[in-house]
Amino acid sequence: MGGLRKKKPYKKFLFFGILSFILYYLLLAYQDFILEICSRGRWYALFPIATAFVFSLVHGNFTDAFWSVLGVEPKRRKEVK
């Protein structure tokens, strides 16, 4: 069960980590402009929706790699709960 140790996803961690940092930097640096777009409504609604998808994808990949790099993994053995 101990078996082969999985290689830790350092590349994924770094790539998405940097990308995530840039996205959050842009979000906070240009927040006035971003809020202005959000409050316009109507078809501008596509902006927050698309933003949510992009951030989720990038940051999700980063956090996924983050816990793997730290070695926090789900329980592997199966037992009767």
Place this chain on the structure above:
Amino acid sequence: MVEAVTHGSFIDLNLVNTLYLIFVGFVGGLVSGFIGSGGAFVLTPSMMSMGVPGLVAVASNMCHKFPKALVGAIKRAKFGQVDVKLGLIMGASAEAGVMVGAHIQEFIKETWGDAGSSLYVSFAFVLVLSIVGTYVLLDAIKTKNSAGDIGSQPDNAIIRFIHSLRIPGTMVYFPSIGKEISVLVTIPLGFATGMLAATIAVGGFIGVPSMIYILGAPALKASATELVIAFVMGFGGSFKYAWSGFVDIRLAMLILLGSLFGVQLGAIGTTYVKDYMIKIVMGTIMLIVLVSRALMIPVYLHQLNLWITLSPEMISWLKKISFAVNLLALLVGCTIVLGALIKGISEERRLRTKEALTMAEEKK
């Protein structure tokens, strides 16, 4: 207390409330990952206790949630926990519920302003949390006392009735339940789930318990299937709110920042604990959040000039206590989930070492 200045419906962000939002997101995610979904019930009140108006808190919360729900649904589908058919059928009626619920929210906001909207959201929280929280907690205690094996528990009378119900032309087989159920039962449940999602950003409160206690789905599959419903209605609801300009994408993304760290840790946590533990966490946090929201109701009533007049000191105290109680809910959630995770991981490592030692001895 982390209270923000508002400009219109959007708050000003400084370093303190930015960090606080990330923390709130982390705990929300942790709880969310741990109980399957629905952890957002700590997010809406936490945002509101910072001074974000109810409608913006609900809209932003919804917007941070739906892509996460999609990712979660895909992941848990790989573990075979998702009943896609049930998710999509409930999701379709939930979408209708969201549209109606969002329309009511917008009407309240237009008519009574931010205080009216916050009162409506808080009242809905108090009502729903008191019912669901008490039930879930009692059920958790009952499950724990009966040796913790929920698989062997007999179905309740409602489940037996629903399973025996035969309405020709409406019966659909759901793999997670292993039985045919009439869609005339799932449609109102889905609709109510959507209505609630549009009101407090947490449809899971109706979705998950109704799948467990009314349809008779196993807890793990119900919480996984809820992610499909959450995605379908979250996408529609977010778009509807964003169309009216109520989504504060900064809040949504800051919550997401913490939440994605938490949600994965919480999901890992579920693999180490017993089912009743998940229910205890859910029930406990619900009841604490309930108190926090209930404390703010007199403040909103005062702001609306309805029945109550409060002194400025009283308002300030109520806001502070409500904030503190909300923080307590976050800390309790954080402690229980992280505690279970740390204990589980160390036990797992100890067992693995023991196993390796036994194997080494056997080889000799």
